[in-house]
Amino acid sequence: MSPKINAAWHLASRPAGLPTAGNFEWRETNLPELGEGQAQVQTIWLSIDPTNRIWMNDADSYLPKLQLGEVMRGIGIGRVLASRDAGLQAGDLVQGMLGWQRCCVSPARALSKLPPLPLPLSAHFGLLGHIGLTAYFGLTDVAQARAGETLVVSAAAGAVGSLAVQIGRNLGMRVVAIAGGAEKCRWLSDELGADAVIDYQAEDVADGLARACPEGIDVDFENVGGRTLDAVLARINLGARIALCGLISQYNASAPEPGPSNLAHLLMQRGRMQGFIVLDYLDRAHEAAEKLIAWHLAGRLKYRLDVSDGLESAPSALRKLFTGANTGKVLVKVSDE
Amino acid sequence: MSPKINAAWHLASRPAGLPTAGNFEWRETNLPELGEGQAQVQTIWLSIDPTNRIWMNDADSYLPKLQLGEVMRGIGIGRVLASRDAGLQAGDLVQGMLGWQRCCVSPARALSKLPPLPLPLSAHFGLLGHIGLTAYFGLTDVAQARAGETLVVSAAAGAVGSLAVQIGRNLGMRVVAIAGGAEKCRWLSDELGADAVIDYQAEDVADGLARACPEGIDVDFENVGGRTLDAVLARINLGARIALCGLISQYNASAPEPGPSNLAHLLMQRGRMQGFIVLDYLDRAHEAAEKLIAWHLAGRLKYRLDVSDGLESAPSALRKLFTGANTGKVLVKVSDE
Numbered sequence: 001m002s003p004k005i006n007a008a009w010h011l012a013s014r015p016a017g018l019p020t021a022g023n024f025e026w027r028e029t030n031l032p033e034l035g036e037g038q039a040q041v042q043t044i045w046l047s048i049d050p051t052n053r054i055w056m057n058d059a060d061s062y063l064p065k066l067q068l069g070e071v072m073r074g075i076g077i078g079r080v081l082a083s084r085d086a087g088l089q090a091g092d093l094v095q096g097m098l099g100w101q102r103c104c105v106s107p108a109r110a111l112s113k114l115p116p117l118p119l120p121l122s123a124h125f126g127l128l129g130h131i132g133l134t135a136y137f138g139l140t141d142v143a144q145a146r147a148g149e150t151l152v153v154s155a156a157a158g159a160v161g162s163l164a165v166q167i168g169r170n171l172g173m174r175v176v177a178i179a180g181g182a183e184k185c186r187w188l189s190d191e192l193g194a195d196a197v198i199d200y201q202a203e204d205v206a207d208g209l210a211r212a213c214p215e216g217i218d219v220d221f222e223n224v225g226g227r228t229l230d231a232v233l234a235r236i237n238l239g240a241r242i243a244l245c246g247l248i249s250q251y252n253a254s255a256p257e258p259g260p261s262n263l264a265h266l267l268m269q270r271g272r273m274q275g276f277i278v279l280d281y282l283d284r285a286h287e288a289a290e291k292l293i294a295w296h297l298a299g300r301l302k303y304r305l306d307v308s309d310g311l312e313s314a315p316s317a318l319r320k321l322f323t324g325a326n327t328g329k330v331l332v333k334v335s336d337e
Numbered sequence: 338m339s340p341k342i343n344a345a346w347h348l349a350s351r352p353a354g355l356p357t358a359g360n361f362e363w364r365e366t367n368l369p370e371l372g373e374g375q376a377q378v379q380t381i382w383l384s385i386d387p388t389n390r391i392w393m394n395d396a397d398s399y400l401p402k403l404q405l406g407e408v409m410r411g412i413g414i415g416r417v418l419a420s421r422d423a424g425l426q427a428g429d430l431v432q433g434m435l436g437w438q439r440c441c442v443s444p445a446r447a448l449s450k451l452p453p454l455p456l457p458l459s460a461h462f463g464l465l466g467h468i469g470l471t472a473y474f475g476l477t478d479v480a481q482a483r484a485g486e487t488l489v490v491s492a493a494a495g496a497v498g499s500l501a502v503q504i505g506r507n508l509g510m511r512v513v514a515i516a517g518g519a520e521k522c523r524w525l526s527d528e529l530g531a532d533a534v535i536d537y538q539a540e541d542v543a544d545g546l547a548r549a550c551p552e553g554i555d556v557d558f559e560n561v562g563g564r565t566l567d568a569v570l571a572r573i574n575l576g577a578r579i580a581l582c583g584l585i586s587q588y589n590a591s592a593p594e595p596g597p598s599n600l601a602h603l604l605m606q607r608g609r610m611q612g613f614i615v616l617d618y619l620d621r622a623h624e625a626a627e628k629l630i631a632w633h634l635a636g637r638l639k640y641r642l643d644v645s646d647g648l649e650s651a652p653s654a655l656r657k658l659f660t661g662a663n664t665g666k667v668l669v670k671v672s673d674e
Contacts, residue, residue, distance in 0.1 A: 062605045225600065244604045258595030263562065267581045267612035268399045275604035 006031045008071045008101030009314055014058050017252045018322055023056065024072065024100075024315045032105050039088045039108045041078040043098050046332040047125045048308075048317045049075070049159075053251045062277050072100035072314070076334070077124055083108060095124060100314050102334060118297070121337050126159070126303035126329045127296055128289050134245060134278045135163035136288040138221055139171065142276045143243040147172030149218035150237075152209070154228045155248060157184035158321075159303075159329035162192060163292075164221045166301050169193045173219070176212045178205060178228065180324045187327060192302060206231040216240075224249045226257065233262035233271075242266075242273040252322055304328030343368045345438030346409045346651055351395050354589045355659055360393065361409065361437075361652045369442050376425045376445045378415040380435050383669040384462045385645075385654045386412070386496075390588045399614050409437035409651070413671070414461055420445060432461060437651050439671060455634070458674055463496070463640035463666045464633055465626050467615045471582060472500035473625040474618040475558055476508065479611050480580040484509030486555035487574075489546070491565045492585060494521035495658075496640075496666035499529060500629075501558045503638045506530045510556070513549045515542060515565065517661045524664065529639060543568040553577075561586045563594065570599035570608075579603075579610040589659055641665030 005028055012025035034040055054061050055073050066073055076098030080088050085108030088094070094111040098104050117123055125131060138160075139145040151168040155161045156177035165188060168175040177194035179185055185197040198208030205228050209217070216237035222229055225247030232242070250257055266273060281288070295301035306326040308317040311334045320326040342365055349362035371377055391398050392410050403410055413435030417425050422445030425431065431448040435441050454460055462468060475497075476482040488505040492498045493514035502525060505512040514531035516522055522534040535545030542565050546554070553574035559566055562584030569579070587594055603610060618625070632638035643663040645654040648671045657663040 061601075229600075230596075244600070247601055247604060250601060256598035259567075259598050259600045260596040261593035263566075263581070263596045264584055264587060266610065267584060268614070270612050270614055270617060272609060272611040273603065274609040275607050277605070277607055280607060 004031055005029070006101055006103045007311065008099065009311070011056060011066050011068055011070055011072055013068070015053070015056055015252070016254050019053060019056065019315065019318055021315055026312070031103055034082055034084045034105060037085050037108055038105055039083040039085055039094075039111060040081045040103060040105050041094060041096075041098055041111065042081050042103050043076045043078045043101065043311070043334040044337055045077040045122055045125060046098070046100060046311070046314060046334055047075040047130070048314065048321065048330040048332060049130070050246055050248050050251060050321050052318055053322070062279070071104075073097060074100045074314075075125075075130060077114065077121060078104075080111075085109075088113065093121065095129065100311065102311060117293075119293070122305055122307075122331060123296075123303070125331055126305050127163070127292055127301065130278045131159045131329060132163060132292045133281050133285055133288050135160050135167055135221075136292060137278070137281045137284070138243040138245050138276060139164060139167050139219070141281070142274050143219045143221065143241040145171050145173060145219050145241075148174075150174045150176065150213055150215060151219045151221065152176045152178065152213065152217050152232055153221045153223070154178045154232075155223035155246070156188055156194065156197075157327045158223065160245060161221070161223055162188070162328055163301065163303065165192050165194050166295070168219075168221075169195075170295055170300055176209070176217075178208070178224075184327055187304075200228070204231075206234065209235050219243070221245060222247075226250060230260040230262050233260050233265045236265055236269050236271050238269050240269055240271040242271065244273055244275040248322065306330045308332045310334070341368055342366070343438055343440045344648060345436065346648070348393060348403050348405055348407055348409055350405065352390070352393055352589070353591050356390060356393065356652065356655055358652055363649070368440055371419055371421045371442060374422050374445055375442055376420040376422055376431075376448060377418045377440060377442050378431060378433075378435060378448065379418050379440050380413045380415045380438065380648070380671040381674055382414040382459055382462060383435070383437060383648070383651060383671055384412040384414075384467070385651065385658065385667040385669060386467070387583055387585050387588060387658050389655055390659070399616065408441075410434060411437045411651075412462075412467060414451065414458060415441075416674075417448075422446075425450065430458065432466065437648065439648060454630070456630070459642055459668060460633075460640070462668055463642050464500070464629055464638070468496045468666060469500060469629045470618050470622055470625050471615040472497050472504055472558075473629060474615070474621070475580040475582050475613060476501060476504050476556070478618070479613045480556045480558065480578040482508050482510060482556050482578075485511075487511045487513065487550055487552060488556045488558065489513045489515065489550065489554050489569055490558045490560070491515045491569075492560035492583070493525055493531065493534075494664045495560065497582060498558070498560055499525070499665055500638065500640065502529050502531050503632070505556075505558075506532075507632055507637055513546070513554075515545070515561075521664055524641075537565070543571065546572050556580070558582060559584075563587060563597075567597040567599050570597050570602045573602055573606050573608050575606050577606055577608040579608065581610055581612040585659065643667045645669045647671070
């Protein structure tokens, strides 16, 4: 029987800087009755992403801002417990904006039924879904990556970055990975095949790029922004492409920070910097998934999960993304599969 | 008979900020004998461009930096006085890197013979050549401008900007022009057809854009950078394109200045910022010239010349570009046609 009581993290206040526990409020409420065309879903996996932080701001972004008091927005995988829509049945596995809560009642049309995979369910977040598509289309479509080129990936030990490093290798690129800490760097070079690594905790990124990119940079898969992007711009080659995937160095800034000083290099080198959001590629998800799964099954595309246990841990899991504490994809396990 | 004595402006020192008279040295020297494959050219028109300033820096850009003591680099139109190359004859009109000098001896292959025009010779700089091509390909190719879109042009009363405004109109765009001073703004709206103008001397550019672009910005033809670019980024629409043509606000900076804070908008709006240099379009010059001449003859593409008389005036002509003193294309008339 379906649970009647829900538990959820609500947005209690907007963060100034790094989100704190006080920005979230835990509430237990009764679940509403199912209306026509709705389904009740129990959350299994919650994806914790840098974009969660963006949604907490008092400003619209590529999605409307969250209102104070609303259930924290989040992408999740869950199981349908009950449905009043012909397209979904109890037991179906679905993905959608389930929110930071145990259960949700959602319009069925806002949920995507997950296809069966020859992989654990969590691979929909570690390898596929918004993470895999971002890495894949950021490189192949936005950056028009080509074999033989030098690729730089920042936040390379993160969920998207670690896939981008390997996809770059699989496309025949020379890959330079930027990450924080010896352990992450070892993982990137020894297990994921990065040709060179830059540990930003141990050396200046500009020095590292000078060392690791003697022939300049053709493609930058940018997850960080700020000084990292500036250092990259200073070394771009003619016709370089910068796929602007994220600016994690900026998301906790309380006021806009200065952008890259080296924009003139974009002009001189006829470079292109292009922002993108995975939502624009959902209709091509199948194309990416085929590739990603094939690479993974061939041992050429690994992913690592960083799992926090229980919905209660979601706020602290989010903080990991900004303190460099995670390696790979941060997930919260909300209930058993 | 060909003159034996040349006069030229040489780079005496590198500017810190705005170039001064002291950065240039006037020298009169004997012209060398013509070698095989060379031609002697008498300069008629010298094009004064923001890029002259870039070449004076102690850093390579899209061209190698000038060495101290070298004749100042500059694009000119001249007449062949003597030739030892089968491709050129005395009397031919040519264009090339003639330099800031009365006469030059150049490899003939570095000179382009000018086709006859139904227009004054100076139209090769006011309407066509590197100026016209920059405006044309920046909009049509780099920015992929489309009818019905909102175009913003900064430094709109300059040589390239004033053409970009009109080309945008001819392509069916709604054009918002940014310039300094009531007179320039009047010229842009009354004579060149800008739909809205922002006088940055009279109002904050961000306020002006809020007023003039209620439906956001689809294309930015960026000549200025700095705060102007930042204000534009804050209002770009989904899929906006920024053609990065120049960053004139930055060229006199002695240290790199902070870039745009609003880069996150490029990400959220999936915008594209792309640098370009006209050199990459020389092989398509014919395509642009046909359009530009046809529009001009139909009264739909005007240009204005800002002529300084005599080679001696070249350094002060260059300063005009950075003080906002010019309207239209700055030229130095070195000798009679």
